Amino acid sequence: MFLGIDCGTQGTKALLLDASSGRVLGQGAASHTLISGPNGRREQDTEQWTAAFVAATAAALNAAGVDGSGVLGIGVSGQQHGLVTLDDKGQVLRPAKLWCDTESAAENQRLLDWLGGEQGSLQRLGVVIAPGYTVSKLLWMKEQHAERFERIAHILLPHDYLNYWLTGRCASEYGDAAGTGYFNVRSRQWDNAILRYIDPTGRLEAALPELIEPHQPVGRIRPELAATLGLNPHALVASGGGDNMMGAIGTGNISPGAITMSLGTSGTLYAFANEARISPQPSVATFCSSSGGWLPLICTMNLTNANGAIRDLLQLDLDQFNALVAQSPIGAEGVTMLPFLNGERVPALPQATASLHGLTADNLTRANLCRAVVEGVTFGLRYGLDLLRESGIRSERIQLIGGGANNPLWRQIVADMMATPVVCTSHSEAAALGGAIQAAWCHARESDSQASLIELCDRCVSLDETTAVDPAPNAVHAYEQAYRRYRDLVGTTYGQRTPPDLTTVAP
Structure with missing residues (x-):
């Protein structure tokens, strides 16, 4: 044990x-x-x-x-x-x-x-x-x-x-x-x-x-x-x-081909690499992994904290918040939030503040504000995914972890916005599970220098196929329009160079 x-x-x-x-x-x-x-x-x-x-x-x-x-x-x-x-x-x-x-x-x-x-x-x-x-x-x-x-x-x-x-x-x-x-x-x-x-x-x-x-x-x-x-x-x-390194182990992301996305206080995206292939994109951090390789990674500093700020402002519990998100259409009727309450790392805007755009007398509703913050923080992850794709990272499926992964609506938003199928691991506390698996690996190596981390992950990590969602083509198209608006606003508001338009690149 x-x-x-x-x-x-x-x-x-x-x-x-x-x-x-x-x-x-x-x-x-x-x-x-x-x-x-x-x-x-x-x-x-x-x-x-x-x-x-x-x-x-x-x-x-x-x-x-x-x-x-x-x-x-x-x-x-x-x-x-x-x-x-x-x-x-x-x-x-x-x-x-x-x-x-x-x-x-x-x-x-x-x-x-x-x-x-x-x-x-x-x-x-x-x-x-x-x-x-x-x-x-x-x-x-x-x-x-x-x-x-x-x-x-x-x-x-x-x-x-x-x-x-x-x-x-x-x-x-x-x-x-x-x-x-x-x-x-x-x-x-x-x-x-x-x-x-x-x-x-x-x-x-x-x-x-x-x-x-x-x-x-x-x-x-x-x-x-x-x-x-x-x-x-x-x-x-x-x-x-x-x-992030322990989360990679806890999702079995210890060989090329997988992408893990964490929906926590911060948002992260990472993949495994056998070599230190340093991306020319400054926002992609090619960290070492805790499994013997490297872990190209992007991190956003605003995710569930931004959602929580809107919930507190509107005095909503989680169920009320999620119900309002569901009431608003994709793109929140033109309302876009740049949710940089803590500054931001991806895009690289450490001194930025948050802002709301596109408000009118007709679309200023609680539902649109709730939808706009969820979409805003997820657009940041899409921005990071474009950077990873530009550096050669590919995956046919995204594995979701973190507290936000428990929300079926958010899972569907991620799949549609990333144009990529999504599934959760059976245990959302992937970092704690990764720590336990690594401890088992260290213990096994004490008596067997060839003890395999891959075999441990195969045994201890599983996917919850009941959570699997595929992107809906109509929603993918709608999100491309909303994402372009987000990219343009980042560029015009902060003078930030946006990543290449990879909307036509297969995930």
């Missing part, structure tokens, strides 16, 4: 997996809250993560009706790009800055200029650093919290921190490290020069965790923590990874 943990923006999920049968035995969850502030500040206290880890694990064990002494391994998925800094006593220096924090946008631009712009960043690192990446958060901390910056002894990502809490060891694996902005995705090594630009003393390089392969464990759980959690004191802690 293996425990998968997904520490996300809104909460922590725990999942218990019987890797022999592929059966999920039980699940649990606990929530987090955000620290929000001016200029795009989005932070969290790490104590919330550890408290939620304990609560979610207890809930999963209770749901499964099993004894935690049977847990052989733990795999942790964490939100990417976050910055956790520790002093030489292992104490957290300040709240973690998250992936959705854009307070360091100015610092990111300075670093990008130093790298030689987008092309210089691509050439050096294999990715274009973005305001959400970890590297600009370090420069921000140096300039805004100099005294605490001087005390940094360890620099960790969220999942790295939870592994440190579990084992007492600082380590990082390639997939999550690839999103820091101080990692070369081609060579799979830290890039120390950019850290020396931030601090010439070399202290930051010394604070980096050891890099390990995805099949390598971080260590064993600390006995005192095993007692607190009610787990096997000999349980192995796997390398873990970023939430």
Whole structure:
């Protein structure tokens, strides 16, 4: 039995997996809250993560009706790009800055200029650093919290921190490290020069965790923590990874040909690649995977958070909101929302604000506002899919995960807008499942160096064919018109170059 943990923006999920049968035995969850502030500040206290880890694990064990002494391994998925800094006593220096924090946008631009712009960043690192990446958060901390910056002894990502809490060891694996902005995705090594630009003393390089392969464990759980959690004191802690990398494992996206789309707080699209084929498109991040390859990926910063903002504004529960979305036609009678409440990464508009377009006395209705926000956030994913297709990624089917995937209407909107069939995996908590599968892989590799991750995924990952939907030809045509309007508005409102028109390209 293996425990998968997904520490996300809104909460922590725990999942218990019987890797022999592929059966999920039980699940649990606990929530987090955000620290929000001016200029795009989005932070969290790490104590919330550890408290939620304990609560979610207890809930999963209770749901499964099993004894935690049977847990052989733990795999942790964490939100990417976050910055956790520790002093030489292992104490957290300040709240973690998250992936959705854009307070360091100015610092990111300075670093990008130093790298030689987008092309210089691509050439050096294999990715274009973005305001959400970890590297600009370090420069921000140096300039805004100099005294605490001087005390940094360890620099960790969220999942790295939870592994440190579990084992007492600082380590990082390639997939999550690839999103820091101080990692070369081609060579799979830290890039120390950019850290020396931030601090010439070399202290930051010394604070980096050891890099390990995805099949390598971080260590064993600390006995005192095993007692607190009610787990096997000999349980192995796997390398873990970023939430997108673990989601790829949890959807079986570990070989070429599949595309996974996550409908969560953020929206993501990613595919597996055997080689580091760096896209010329700056918004496509060719991260490393947590399964031994690479993971070309795009990420939008506004998805269910934007839907939630409209729900709160109109004081609607989820069922009322969905009913109103269904009442409005495709294109929301000409109402288009550019839903960039947190700025945006794809399109690359970190300082953008949200806006509504096309309002008239006749179409200003609650139904159209609800439809416009759902379509607006999904257009962002279509924009990203065009970028992936331009870089050569193809798929005959999109696998949906995340909370939004549970909505049949949204699934149909995705299929129609992407002109591609859609299906959900049987377990929507793909990142937690991926963590459990990776833990089983690490455990198996301890006694068999040839243990196959593919075989584990074949056994533990399945598709829920009852959720499968095909695009409707009339709806596909209608969405092409609405999407062109969205693209034009992005271009005229923000001066943003839109991706090539790939509407005639087969998915």
